[in-house]
Amino acid sequence: MGPRGEVPLTEPEEIAETSPLTRYEIASRRSVDTDPETITLRAPESRDGAELWRLVRRSGGLEENSCYAYLLLSTHFASTCVVAESAGSIVGFVAGYISPSEPDAVFVWQIGVAPSVRRRGLGKRLLQRLISCRGARSARYLEATVASSNLPSRRLFDSFAAELGVTCRESRGFEREDFGDASHEAEHLLRIGPLPESQECDESH
Numbered sequence: 001m002g003p004r005g006e007v008p009l010t011e012p013e014e015i016a017e018t019s020p021l022t023r024y025e026i027a028s029r030r031s032v033d034t035d036p037e038t039i040t041l042r043a044p045e046s047r048d049g050a051e052l053w054r055l056v057r058r059s060g061g062l063e064e065n066s067c068y069a070y071l072l073l074s075t076h077f078a079s080t081c082v083v084a085e086s087a088g089s090i091v092g093f094v095a096g097y098i099s100p101s102e103p104d105a106v107f108v109w110q111i112g113v114a115p116s117v118r119r120r121g122l123g124k125r126l127l128q129r130l131i132s133c134r135g136a137r138s139a140r141y142l143e144a145t146v147a148s149s150n151l152p153s154r155r156l157f158d159s160f161a162a163e164l165g166v167t168c169r170e171s172r173g174f175e176r177e178d179f180g181d182a183s184h185e186a187e188h189l190l191r192i193g194p195l196p197e198s199q200e201c202d203e204s205h
């Protein structure tokens with residue numbers, strides 16, 4: 001680790017595998033500043049889709065979807081998604097949407113933070129920004145499903161709820177057999193809220 005807590009975001013061999021270099025890879029060759037103060041949050045754009053896909057692939061703990069899915073999230077769902085950027089590289093994201101069947105809930109489909117910047121409050125910042133997005137204005141609850149073995153994820157949602165001073169209720173989400181794959185863990189549904197009414201809206205997002 002460098003003097004300002006700088007660490008390379010990827011292993012050099014991972015960079016060497018892919019050619020030609022993408023914007024993400026070029027940024028990865030620089031070091032990423034892990035100081036939380038220098039990480040900015042913004043809405044995703046179409047150019048971010050492929051980078052999000054890469055972040056998911058290298059982060060671990062997240063189910064990998066197609067690059068096309070991340071392109072859709074970065075465009076059609078941009079008003080309920082947030083990316084975290086440091087030195088031109090995406091180091092975290094949350095992908096959410098307003099539940100079609102329950103419009104009072106913003107559902108977190110995926111949240112991921114690059115290993116080099118974990119446990120510095122970025123996950124909570126992403127959730128906080130999500131609930132202040134214009135697209136999530138109607139949401140009174142934040143929902144997500146979490147596997148029992150995913151302690152970091154569970155702690156993130158519990159801590160987020162505690163900071164807001166609201167409850168995090170757990171109920172049945174998706175059972176193992178719902179995934180059609182015996183090795184897939186069941187996912188419990190977490191429902192956090194009611195979200196504070198005074199939540200300030202970010203008009204730019």
Ligand SMILES: CC(C)(COP(=O)(O)OP(=O)(O)OC[C@H]1O[C@@H](n2cnc3c(N)ncnc32)[C@H](O)[C@@H]1OP(=O)(O)O)[C@@H](O)C(=O)NCCC(=O)NCCS
Nearest residue numbers: 061111112113118119120121122123124152153155156159
């Ligand atoms: C889950 C994840 C997004 C958390 O991001 P993060 O930036 O490290 O989270 P934060 O720093 O905001 O931490 C939030 C809380 O969780 C706790 N936490 C985070 N990682 C933890 C770990 N590995 N073990 C124990 N507690 C942990 C923190 O201590 C903090 O609690 P506190 O506020 O009481 O101190 C990150 O670990 C990740 O990307 N994991 C892989 C992808 C994943 O599993 N995503 C969730 C499923 S969609």
